[in-house]
Amino acid sequence: MSVKEQLLDVAEVMVREGGYNHFSFRDLADKVGIKSASVHYHFKTKPDLGTELVERYTRRFLEALDQTATSALPAQTVVQQAFQASLQSSGMMCLCGLLAAEGDGLPPEVRQATRAFFERTQQWLAERIVQQSGIRPEQAAQQALRQMAMLEGAMLLAKIHGDVGLFEQITGGSAE
Template sequence: MTDTTSAILDSAERRIRSAGYSGFSFRDVAADVGVKASSVHYHFPAKEKLAAAVARRYTDRFIETVDAEVKDGVEVIQAWRDVFRTALRRDGRMCLCGALAATSHDLADEVRLEVKRFFELGIEKLQEGGLDRAAAIRVLAALEGAMLTANILDDETVFESGSAALA
């Protein structure tokens, strides 16, 4: 991946996390990166290709981070809670896939499938950690909900309260 490609993905991720799928354009991303919009189109021919690539990269990084914590001996639910907490504190934003999922019916299929992949992998990884499917869904829903509520109330402590029952 080139530096320009990474910068484009970084910009698009920040914009999606703060304003959603409809809240960014190639022109916005180009301005952030310091290139022409045609350069963004060169790397990603369509908005849905860019958004799908952002969601894919986000999912891969998120899952890798959770897997590393679990490998280091952190219990699976705590690992998921830790990674969500870190994302909230570091970025002060919604989970990228949670933000996109809120408008999933308005997304291009390619983007929707990548967002769906995040949730399916999350459930699968939680199940690999010993939870049944229903419990895995409850954990993921609680974490996304706690993050959403903390974001709208602009209060990180709400995440702790909202996800405390998982600890």
């Protein structure tokens, strides 16, 4: 694994545990075992790091959805499973959900990348809803938006209550 990938992995955990402003390049360098100047070699500024982190998360999330979408499951279930798996495997919030809550305190480029995660995920879901159900694209977009809001809200409540099972209660049962 490259140093850059290590930095992104550690930064993702740090953001998901404490938020965007929870760490400095020095903290990140200490965790990875490199000098702070080496972090700057890979990421000129913290917003550069944050933007790349969100773009990587978005890319991985959508790739995971694409891999699961080949099943006969409804698209809503595929997205629900992705959120649920993230919460259950790490006990942590969706990176972009956490960043969205911090929206006003984010640099503009990180905020825009976070917004793009939601737009692209909503678009992915809406397109598949249209394919699977044949409803109009406008209706599918609204349905996808509601689904995203419910899933992010369920994650927030499960996290604050320290009860991963609450996600399942809110979302209406197991996504399996």
